[in-house]
Each structure stands twice: as structure tokens, then as C-alpha cells.
Amino acid sequence: MNTNDTHPFETSLDRHPSNYIPLSPVSFLTRAASAFAGKVAVIDGARRYTYAELLDRCVRLASALAQLGVERLDTVAIIASNIPEMIEAHFAVPMIGAVLNPLNTRLDAANVAFSLMHGSAKVLIVDAEYAPLVRQALQQVDREIAVIDIASPDSPTAPLGQHAYEALLASGDPGFNWPGVTNEWQSLCLLYTSGTTGDPKGVVYSHRGAYLSALGNGFSFGLTFDSIYLWTLPMFHCSGWSYPWAVVAAGGTQVCLRKVEPAQIFKLIAEHRVTHLCGAPIVLNMLAHAPSDQRAQFQHTVTVATGGAAPPSAVFRSMEAIGFRVTHLYGATETYGPATSCVFQPEWNALPDEERFARMARQGVAYPMVEAVTVADPKTMAPVPRDGTTVGEIMVRGNTVMKGYLKNEAATAKTLVGNWCLSGDLAVWHPDGAIEIKDRSKDIIISGGENISSLEVEEVLTQHPAVMLAAVVARPDPTWGETPCAFLELKPGAAQPDDKEVIAFCRARMARFKVPKTLVYGPLPKTSTGKIQKFLLREQAGAL
Template sequence: MSHVFESGLDAGPANFAPLTPVSFLVRAASGLGHRVAVIDGDRRITYAALYARCRRFASAMARRGIGHLDTVAILASNTPEMIEAHFSVPMLGAVLNPLNTRLDPATIAFSLSHGGAKVLIVDGEHAGLAAASLALVDRRPLVVGVSASGSFDATPDVLDYEALLAEGDSEDAWAGPADEWQSLCLLYTSGTTGDPKGAVYSHRGAYLQALGNALTFGLSQDSVYLWTLPMFHCSGWSYPWAVVAAGGTQVCLRKADPAVIFGLIAEHRVTHLCGAPVLLSMMAQAPASQRLPFSHTVRCAIGGAAPPSTVLRSVEAMGFAVAQLYGATETYGPGTVCLQQAEWAGLSEEERYARMARQGIALPTVAELAVVDPGDLTPVPRDGRTVGEIAMRGNTVMKGYLKNPDATARTLREGWYLSGDLAVWHPDGAIEIRDRAKDIIISGGENISSLEVEEVLTRHPSVLFAAVVAKPDPTWGESPCAFLELKPDAPPVTADEIVAFCRNHLARFKIPKAVVFGPLPKTATGKIQKFVLRSRVRV
């Protein structure tokens, strides 16, 4: 016999709907249609127009046979079309695959093939990269070109984006997901050895992550969000949806140039922006002639290695309020935040900056955050000294890796997402990263696998052993430093020659910025002692 709180109290269309971030745009278009949703140079797009454009795209794609769980990839900078794709593709019930514009053609070609892209939207700025990537795939998707910086070189096998929209009807019905667990986005990680892994997001996860970001970052209808973070990173940490959920305005920016950023802040009264630590370094180092003053506070969320205190001091004086974040592609971007506490005002400047450098506590939409023993996954003491692995669980953890059950099982284990990052847990609940268990280097917000770079280095005919570690970098936070032990009978080789060799095999941001020659420290069993090398680069 059913309980009285279950009998006759059933879920139906009136009281249950699958969660989807598309609903944010429906609401904004209905109640805030006249407000400006997107600014791109002289272009202004209202919420009503944004919704109509997304509906026309979804209609046109459906008429061309694109629909449920088909993959639509996009290779674009921070443009209005990238924002539109985050709503129009989910309307179809299709899966959006934002591609990293900084990667090499072979890696992009792998993503297109592995993800089974049926459509590729290409921003004209990246037409050359797209062409080189498409030359490596066996099955060419439908290519849709977006004009940028003047014109897009239209060809018979490239459909113009605006022409595609003209094929659609903004009055055509769209269904959205039948199930909120339905796949929404496919994001390939850049921090792995071998082929990238494709993290799969759900409609439910994206909806909740967007609300978690909006709440944590204080977004509202008065918010003006500047796109200094690439939208291809974890779908812009879900901010394409979060800003719309709040009814704010998004300001597009193709390249993070300090002079342009200061100008846009002053012109549009920007209230929020996100990025890697390199962004703050760029702002701090900008010449006085570029620093247009602004009278309001700009909230700035930073993910990655904590900025040095000198940078924090400089940007705070300009009017930026900085919050440190931590997360991963697998967690839809930010999973933790370090918000400044009122009681910190009584601390010394040195201690306050040390607190700000922590990765903080869980976002309100994360079910649980812990630092666990990597062996038995039991929580470590909250003593600020015991090192363990950062673990999370909840609705804002990925569904898993596409077509990679082994990697999924290793990462989603015993009810936890295991990050591979090592941290301590402070008594106040804040976590603080101590090391990266997988030797991932975070340079300018990009993940670099040391093992991937080492594999390329050992292909050089003169290299016997290679080890790559993160070296502190005043601009990028960290950069790869290569330690090389050469073959005894090999001809001499210079650092410049090694860099030139890497340039032919690696994306630019993965190339070592420092090369050191000499015997590598090893254990009795021959394992390279990376901790010794790390100590050398931090001297």
C-alpha cells in the first residue's frame, strides 16, 4: 500500500518539467525581451531577437535532418553565434561540441571524428584551422561559416550562417529534452595523455551549474558580463546560460587585450568577468596609457594557479574584486570558490592574500566536496596539513567520458569524482591545492599533460630521457620546463633546436619555454624523480 504522501501525488506536466538551460532564454525573451542580451562591437541583440535567432537555427537544422543527440561542433571565438549555439543546439535535442581554437588540426580532427559531428559551425577567423582539420577527417560534416573580421571565404561546400537562419522559422515548435539527464554538451579535455577525453554534460547539470554560478558570483539583471574567458573552456564555465538566467548582458570579446578590456569596462560599465590568472597579470602589467579608470567594482573570478600577491595588490587598487575558483572540465567548470570573508579585514595583507589563494568551499549546487585518502577514499583530517585528493559529487559532475568506459570508471569511482589533484583541508572547510597528482601543467588556463610533451621530446633522435615539470611563470602562471638527458653518442643539440622540433608536433601553448640539459635524477628502480626537478625550477 502506498504512503499518503505518495498516493495521488504524481508528477505530471503541471508540476514536473525536465530541467534545461534553454528555459532561461524562454523566460528572458518573454519577460525581458526588450533588454539587450548581447553586445558585440556596434551590434546589439535583444533577448527577443536572441530567442528568435536560436529558434530559426533550430528550425533550419531540423529541416536538414539534424536532431536528437546529433553532434553539432563549433569552432569560434567569443562571438554572438557561440552564445546562440548554447541555446539553439539544445533546442534541437542535439549535443553541442565547442572546440578549442588553440589546438592543432590533428587534435581537432580527432574530436570531430570521435564525437561524430554532423555539423561544424566555423567562425571565419578560424577558417584556415577548420580547413586543415577537415582535411584529416574521413567523413566531412555540414560546414556552416560565420563571417568575421570582414568576410568569410564562401565556397560551394560551406553554408553561410545567416543564410541558414533564413531557412528556418522562428515560429516552428521545438521540443527540448525529453529527459533532463539527456546529453547536452561534449567537451574534450586537453589535460590527458594520448587522445583527448570527451566529457559529456547533461541538461540537468548545466541548468544547476548556471544557477550555482549566478548565485555565487552575484549575477542580476543589472550585471554586464565581459567574455574574457574562452567559451570553448567548459562551455564558458556555464556562463552563457548563467547570465541569461539572471537577465544580464553579455559583452563579446574575441581576444583578451588589456587596452580593449579597460575600454569595454569603462564604456559598458562591466560588472563581472572570468579568466585564468594570466588575465590578471596582463591587467596589472598594462601601461598607464591603457588603464582607463572606472568608478565601480568589477568582480573577477579566476581559475587555475593563484595569482601572486603583487598582482592581486595591483588589480585591487584598480577596482577589481578577485575570487579564486577551482574546478575542471569534468565538473562543468567551477566546483569551489574562495569568497572573501568579512573577518579577513583584520588580517595582515600577507595573510589575507594567502587566504584568497585557497580554492575555497563548494558551490551551493555541488552535493559534496571532500579531500580524501587516495587509497581508501576516506576523508582526511581538516587540519590544513594532511594531503589528500580532491573529490566531488553531485549533479554538476559530468555523465562520463564519451566512448571511454575505462577512463570513466577510474574517474567516477565509489560515488566520487576523483580529480587527481592533491590538497589539504583547512578547519574552516576551505581546500587548498598542494600538488597535481597527474603532473598537469596549467598555463594561461590551458591544461598541458607533461607526459604528452615528454612523449614528443623523446622522439628527438638525440634525447634519451625527458621529464617536463611546471615552472612558475610571471605571465602564464605556469609554463612547461623540459629536462633532457641526451644519448651519449648523439650529436650536440641546442635548446632552440628542441623548441623548433616541438613546434612541429605540439600546439603552441604546450611547447616548453625552458630546456635544461643534463643527467636526470632517478630512483634505484630507474624512475625519474620529478619532485627533485620541481624543486630546481622553484629556486
């Protein structure tokens, strides 16, 4: 048996610059600028950039950063809203082999300072809107960081650094021969998790992973040359789920949005005939419950991808009613954002609405560029039966899994185990191959020896006509060990219901032991990415 390199299929069939090019999402822009030079690539209010102009601005920025001394694997941080400069950074920084570090705009100064120090930022690009926050953060940083200011007519602030963004671009060489990368495993991005305890962890992406993630998103989301993508998802979150690159790969148009406000979203959808947008379930809730005077009319269907906490089926119902087609995704910062998609099956159209929406709320099946997703026993690593009942942990394997956590080998070893990336999310596996999350491992409520899924209880509560958002956590109980405690955020204008009526509503729809024993009304605390902060609610429940 011949297994050496003398086999005819190996001899003289070597890698060559013509047939082997390291994968990098930067190539999407060079191709788009060559193929669609005059097409509008980016819209930001009155600003319009064609693909030729976008490439020119990115090359100039790459040149300017190199002139500032940025070299291979140096970190370039950026803190900005969803503006063109964020898109430009996602191409310009990797052009010179540096690492882009998009910072969460909703962090406090201490966390921003930690990220700058931990990531060893050499340059920081600052949107003027966040200058006051960054000024406080820089006072806590004991390293030299070159600061580049992005001017904003809405936020006239004194410059933080010595460099103005547009002036820097003007000084950049439009003919700059940017080096790119020779190794597709080279680090491309550094994204910090929105940790709830302790310091956030720095997730590292590669050029190869970003390239494949972008293609996977574009393919699954149906992006084409005619797509108009509205930026309702923060670009600092998992690099905007790779969409700064994915839309360019398709040759589509990106519409920028500084703040997630329903009136502005509806206006831009109608004005630009937006075809696609992404966002957490909280964004969908904002749109579904927006007052009529904030809704601009549009006649086309908008495709929406949502991820984060599992959205209740009521979200799908309400969004469908106002012209949006929602697809549920699942993933994490560690998987470049989405790793699974709930692919709609045509036979679901024949199901009753409740069952159809319940199917749509599942986490679904592996993304095209994900090698495999399993639901397994975390102790034995053996897959659970596909019976829709047995609970296991979701695990992912593929090229769109992070390289690891920066400077944190212990955390990396706990997450990348054997052949899998462990999620910490508990789910069941259905016979049709779809996974369905039941809870985070820490959120399962054990009452009198019975396991209660907080997501199941939340699903029922959000079917109540007065409830917009629900979060259920464990409350210590001397008899049962712990019991469900429900925190309820009501719909705008809704009167607070009677506790007995809500409990009766739940009892009619679930086993009695799962019914919340305690109800608390008011706005729910949320993370910077719109996730409900259950750790705060657990503290509050423990003090009740």
C-alpha cells in the same frame, strides 16, 4: 512500517506536466525573452540583440539545423571566438535535443580532426577567422559534415561549406515548435579536455547538470538583472563555465570579445560599465601588468572570477589595486568548470594584507549546487583531518559532475570512483572548511625523501619584484633523486635578476631544501586555456 506507494504522501500526488518539467538551460532564454523582451541581451561591437531577438535567432537556428537533418543526439560542432553565434548555439542546439560540441580554437588541425571524428559531428559551424585551420582539419576527416560559415568582415575567406549562417537563419521558421527534451539526463554538450599526452577525452554534460551549474555560477558570482558580463573566458572552455546560460538566467547582458587584449578589455569595461568577467590567472596578470596607455579609467569595482592553476597571492594584490575584486574558483572540465569558491569572510578584512591575500588564494568551499567536496586518501577514500597539513586528493560529488567520457569507459571508471569524482589534485583541508591545493599528484617533487609542493615554491617566487609568472618542476638529481627547477617569466621591462639574489630571496622565505637549485628565464609555454604546460618544462628540465 509503511514504505510502499499507498502512503498518503505518495498516493495521488504524482508527477504532472504542471509540476514536473525536465531541467534544461534552454528554459532560461524563454523566460528572459518573455520577461525582458526589449532589454539588450548581447553586445558585439555595433551589434545589439534584445532578448526577444536572441530567442528569435535561436529558434530560427534550431529550425534550420532540423531542416539540415539534425536529430536528437546528433552532434553539432562549432569553432568560433566569443561572438553572439556561440551564445546562440548554446541554446539552439539543445532546443532540438542535439549535442553541442564547442571546439578549442587554439588546437592544431589534427586535434580538430580527431574531435570531429570522435564526436561524430554531423554539422560544423565555423567562424571565418578559423576557416584556414578547419580547412586543414577537414582534409583529415573521412565523414560527411555539413559546414555552416559565419562571415567576418575582419577575416574575408572563401566559404568552406554550402551554408552561410545568416542566410540559414533567414530560412529558419520563427514559429518552429522545437521539441526540447523529455529526459533531463540527456546529453547536452561534448567538451574535449586539453590533454597533454595522448588523445583528448570527450567530457559529456547533461541538461540537468548544465541547468544547475548555471544557477550555481550565477548565485555564487552575484549575477543580477543589472549585471554586464564581459566574455574574457573562452566559451569553448567548459561551455564558458555555464555563463552563456547563467547570464541569461539572471536577465543580464553579455558583451562579446574576440581576442583577450588588455587595451580592449579596459575599453569595454569603461564603455559598458562591465560588472563581471572571468579568466585564468594569466588573464589577470595581463591586466595587472598592462602599460598605463592601455588602461581606460573606470570608477566602479569589477567582480572577477579566476580558476585554473592556483594564482599566487600577488595576483590578488595587484588586481585589487586597479579596481578588481577577485574570487578564486576551482574545478575542471569534468565538473562543468567551477566546483568550489573561496567565499570571502568578513573577518579577513582585519588580517594583514599578506595573510588576507593568502586566504583569498585558497580553493575554498563547495559551490551551492555541488553536493559535497572532500579531501581524502585516494587509497582508503577516508577524509583527511581538517588540520591544514595532511595532504589528500580533492574529490567532488554532485549533479554538476560529468556523465562520463565519451566512448571511454576505462577512463570514466578511473575518474568516477565509488561516490566521488577524483580530481588528481592534492590539497589540505583547513579547520574552517576551506580546501587549499598543494599540487597535482604528478607535480609533487620528492627531494631526498622530502615532499616539496611546487605551488608553494611558485608562490614565493612570484613575490619577487621582477617575476610575473613562475613554474616549478622536478629536475633529476644524482644525489637527491630530484630537486626543484624554476622557470621564470619576468614582468614587462624588468631586468633579469642575478641567480644568487633570487635564491637568497627564496631562502629567506622557505625551508632550504625547497629552494630551487636551477633557474631558467623566459616565456612559459601555455595550453590553449592559459595553463602552464609543465610536461614541456619537465622535459626541458630533464635535458639541462
